[in-house]
Amino acid sequence: MAKKNQHVVPLGGGWAVKGEGNEKFTVITDTKNKALIIARGIARNNKSELIIHGKDGKIMDKDSYGNDPYPPKDKKH
Helix, strand or coil: CCCCCEEEEEECCEEEEEECCCCCCCEEECCHHHHHHHHHHHHHHHCCEEEEECCCCCEEEEEECCCCCCCCCCCCC
């Protein structure tokens, strides 16, 4: 099974979690926080990356839960 990155994206008035390359959303929520919790769990289980988008659709942040050969030097998490 491929390790699909998980995206948290705006969807209408809510938020959605979508596996990279999937046509359908994994889950649709009313808040970004709920979508983040779900997506983070999926990314951890898959040892993949979590990609967080803002309301404008642009990437705001990324978190890696896999075996990252080049881990970030920041201390935010």
